[in-house]
Amino acid sequence: MSVGLPISALWPEPSPAPLDDDTLTARYGRADRPHLRMNFVTSVDGAVSVDGLSAGLSGGPDKRVFGLLRMLCDALLVAAGTLRREGYRAVRLDERRRAWRRAHGLAEYPTLVVVSGILDLDPAQAAFADAPVRPLVLTRDDAPAPAGLADVADLVRCGDGRVDLAAGLTELRRRGLDQVLCEGGPRLFGALTTADLVDEVCLSVAPLLAGAGAGRITAGDPSPARHLPLRHVLLAGDGTLLLRYARR
Ligand SMILES: NC(=O)c1ccc[n+]([C@@H]2O[C@H](COP(=O)([O-])OP(=O)(O)OC[C@H]3O[C@@H](n4cnc5c(N)ncnc54)[C@H](OP(=O)(O)O)[C@@H]3O)[C@@H](O)[C@H]2O)c1
Secondary structure, three states: OOOOOOEEEEEOOOEOOOOOHHHHHHHHOOOOOOEEEEEEEEEOOOOOOEOOEOHHHOOHHHHHHHHHHHHHOOEEEEEHHHHHHOOOOOOOOOHHHHHHHHHOOOOOOOEEEEEOOOOOOOOOOHHHHOOOOOOEEEEOOOOOOOOOHHHHOEEEEOOOOOOOHHHHHHHHHHOOOOEEEEOOOHHHHHHHHHOOOOOEEEEEEEOOOOOOOOOOOOOOOOOOOOOOOEEEEEEEOOOOEEEEEEOO
């Protein structure tokens, strides 16, 4: 089945035929070991947002892959900044995607995992209050929790003075959450890169010049450059390039 604007393969094997969801699912897949996959959308000139949000960069094909990657993961990792700024709602999947997960022995929904140092989080935000699976919050050992947060999420304290992301991922894996999809944002991506925890980057490039002003998809302290091999290039009917880079 092809949904909306077509997506076709450009590389490594070009094929003009639109990719159906089963083929797309196989192209992204689940790794056979613990794996951290980042997913971002950017403009041709490298902007992380338009008017402060990613929505202005994301068309139908990007949203299709975004949903598919959510279907494939055990945990959906997001930084508090992006959760707040993008107004995250509960992570829900349609029946077709839930059926796919059941058929593959996965929980019906992925677990939302929020990274926050200072716990400036609103328990009434739908991402927590309406969550189909109780979310986790990775935070510092000493961060005071706001009233009501522990009613809607489990706090995982990992790190003295700052969130230890490697320890947080180890804890997720201990809970059986091996396949982690991170939807950003840039400061979390920068910290994960510094800690050398990123296995894969799925990057949508929208055919748009956003102009100066917005930041990049990564932010924070500099870290050594690391090679990340290209795995596939897909082209969507709206001109968006869907790139996948992965270590393995
Ligand atoms: N284009 C895209 O695909 C995409 C994707 C995601 C986001 N975005 C955009 O990115 C912007 C939001 O970015 P942002 O600057 O707020 O960055 P961010 O990385 O989304 O959030 C930063 C916040 O997350 C928490 N955090 C992140 N890394 C942490 C770490 N290593 N340790 C402890 N806490 C950590 C902290 O929360 P506390 O303050 O609670 O301590 C920090 O203030 C928005 O404009 C959004 O639209 C774009």
